Amino acid sequence: MSLKLAVSNIWKSYAGNNVLQDCSFLFDIYGTYVIMGPNGCGKSTFLRICALLEEPDAGEINYFSNNNALKKDVELRRKITLVLPKVGIFNATVFNNTAYGLKIRGVKHIKIEEKVNSALDFVGLIHKRHHNALTLSSGEAQRMGIARAMVINPEILFLDEPTASVDQKNIEIIEDMILKIKKQGAPTVIMATHDTGQAQRLADILLEIKEKKISLL
């Protein structure tokens, strides 16, 4: 794993309520990390802080490449990505949604076409590429979110409850996709779920957030 993530003693509170207290963990090997815990235990907050969407109140997030700490700039942010629980769909076609990360990186048109089609094929949405993405079901939206994240070849892929509001069929498809990513060996997946069975099916490393702290299970 060329990109390592060190979470050191982070604290976070919202409106005076502590959500995370002194959380530390080192993500330094390839594989699928699954963070478990009931709803509202701080999993999302932890992922959002790791994905550089939010700042911790105290403590530090550091990414390392070949033991050098990386600056938290756009260049680093482009090596990691987080699929939000509600995805955050743009009012555009499924194709253009999926192509977004490539377009903002200035990737050539032909390359975009090729990568997006292959990603949409991977998540089983190639037949819907010209549909407006806001018409997708929540399961399809989640799959598109994963395709949109995968096209940019992230080194770390954060998934926040990817199956929380999804039917059984889509849960199976999404779990299957995560297993395929695991088989490919990249990217490293760090996901949050409250589903114990799912955690056990997918995880290489199982973690738990309990009483505002993260620990290995």
Place this chain on the structure above:
Amino acid sequence: MDSIIEAFSKAFTLIINFNAELLGIIFLSLKVSGTALVVATIIGLPLSALISFKKFPLKGLFISVLNTFMGLPPVVVGLFVYLLLSRSGPLGFMGLLYTPSAMVIAQTILALPIIASLSNSAIVSVEPIVKQASMTLGATTLQVSLTIIREARYGIMSGVIAAFGRVMAEVGAILIVGGNIAGYTRVMTTTIALETDKGNFELALALGIILLAISLFINSALHLIQKKGMAQTNR
């Protein structure tokens, strides 16, 4: 009653025959209002983005003032532009008074607050998750802002439609700064006012019908685009 019917029938004859004077008036109306709309959008859209994305002192007051300006009385704007452009005014040396350019300036001032204010509302009502998604995919600050503006495009278009309605229908400001000079600054609304005064109802009515028809056509076209954009979504 008879005179109204007669006026209508003469108006339709005028429209069907489409004389050159009438065409010139219609063309100038569209040119002045269209140019004002384009200029107001070019200034108003970046302004609305600035208001939406940047924090600055007295921002709330600024937005309130902008909202108030949406209802600016056209005659007051006309007076203001007149004073600005009149020979003794600060911009008098440009010699713009009683030209189509003066009319464009006045209508731009009327359209700008509408476009800026409604675009601002559209931009701030884009769901925060869109911004977050764009950030997680590696967008720079500028790219995030452009993505949000893009998401707000149909709301922004509503602002442009509203501004178009206002400037096309407006008469007070362009009458003051344009002077209603035949063949030069005479547009549909000023002609209607003049011809009504003269008791020449058929030409006034013909222009009124054409004005309504053009407004209806342009609004329908914009509305169709907007509806198409919205219909595809679950929102």
